[in-house]
Amino acid sequence: MYELRHLATLIAVADHGTFGRAATALGYAQSSVSQQIAALERTAGGPLFDRPGGPRPVQLTPLGVVVLDHGRELLGRARAMTDAVERFRAGDGRIDIGTFQTATNLLLPPLIRELRDAHPGCDIRLLEEETDVPDLSELDLMFFDGPGDDDVERLKLAEDPHVLVARPGDFEAGTVRLRQLDGLPLVAHPAICDQARVEAALDAEGIRPRFVFRTVGNEALLAMVRAGLGAAVMPRLAVTDDQDLSIHPLEPGLPAREIYLLWQAGRTHSPLAAHAIAIARRGALTAAPRQATSTASS
């Protein structure tokens, strides 16, 4: 098998014309260059240089030209590889983050900003996927509304209580009794993830709302509420405050949605992922409900 070091020597000899000058340029002794070229000629199966003898420079044989051309190519690739590794180690790599709507809107932006400030050339990929089981095999990091499996490390980012969202006037201001939801027309997320837990909790209390519409979009749900299709039980952080909506705590409270950052335990992380975890651990990722902009509420 060819060796990159030998090819580098070949290139130096071809560039400098003589073994001695190439040796000087590479920091070798002349005899080393002789041996390296000899070894290369052994693997190539024939002479790569004609040695005219005397003070004349060596000259590439046709076979030498073939090997030289490929050698330059190969060494260029090797250099590119070294560069790529360096860039990766410097942090200008790639990070795959799994997320979901609320996290995307409220938790992710400060993380992204800090990562991009520290690593301007980095490649941040977001995968928004609503799933019951967190799959970290293709991700470095994942925002998830639950603690995940046992074999992941986790950091709780927020406790997000469920609230009743309705049109102003449909309910008295302030707390609403959970019992009042029984038979009530509701719009809701599909019954997976957090929503599944909510419905299980309601079911355990014997409370059965009528789900008249389901969709994955938070804003779409809120629009349905405004349109009078029904009320909604949603995590507080999923609700954008709005004059056309009234928000009621529930009593007794449903189990809050827990938002975690998950990553695979015992796995070596890329510098980017390690940095992101450090940022999260520092407590830089907090969430507050969003206010509708003044232009939208006017």
Next chain:
Amino acid sequence: MYELRHLATLIAVADHGTFGRAATALGYAQSSVSQQIAALERTAGGPLFDRPGGPRPVQLTPLGVVVLDHGRELLGRARAMTDAVERFRAGDGRIDIGTFQTATNLLLPPLIRELRDAHPGCDIRLLEEETDVPDLSELDLMFFDGPGDDDVERLKLAEDPHVLVARPGDFEAGTVRLRQLDGLPLVAHPAICDQARVEAALDAEGIRPRFVFRTVGNEALLAMVRAGLGAAVMPRLAVTDDQDLSIHPLEPGLPAREIYLLWQAGRTHSPLAAHAIAIARRGALTAAPRQATSTASS
């Protein structure tokens, strides 16, 4: 610097899942694979695999993915290089042959046919260049109308006497006295190479023809002769026999054009070039004047 052998091991480990199986596949001991990966991790500057311990397979780290991707690329190139060298050594390489009109027409075809028969994939390049000094630096082989410099090897392929070409009837059939050319209107090649020697020989005899037209094309010269512009003194092999032309030996004879095959002395030749030289040495390259085709003469 990275080593191709280490990268090959990296790939094997990534493909087989464990160090041990990779070692078996590569014919190494397991400890060697451990050491190679360790060395690779040292040069890469970080771990390439996570070792979960126990009977679970190792898993690439993000850095490992970077190195693996580049490693596959690099090893592919190395394999391509090995292939190219093999193909070259097998003879399916490239050969650059310098030539000129007569050689192209009369001497080259059998050579080309034999080379292509023996090495179907080869790349034969012809460079037709009229020059006084043979330049073999970019060529493997060169047809030339002279023996060339001292530092080339040569093989004489033909002695090509100069003849007078005229319109039938302009001269008596048979030999023409050289003296008759004095003052005669002639068409001729440019005064380089063989033509220069011819004119020098005429000049030494005190014979001064009038050169009324010069061009490099043999056929063009013959056409001029047919058109009555003048006669031509040309090497016999450059003349295509034709009913509209009469060919006269000259007396006393001018020095014949000598056609040599030249190649650089002491140089390592590609298998193709070596084969070509062998063919020439065998005496397979001979020339006879061309006859005009019956269709053309009818």
Next chain:
DNA sequence: CAAGTCTATCGCTTAACATGATCGATAGGA
């Protein structure tokens, strides 16, 4: 808790590498 399956490490041997000195070959100038 024992068995099985991994990787890491240690001691050892061997091959490869780098070095400096020396030799033979050749071109160019005196």
Next chain:
DNA sequence: TCCTATCGATCATGTTAAGCGATAGACTTG
């Protein structure tokens, strides 16, 4: 023709790296 400078090949020597087998340590599984 001789001398000198330059160049590559080769040899002896010390050092590094690579291979191997054996074994220890870590972990999962039954």
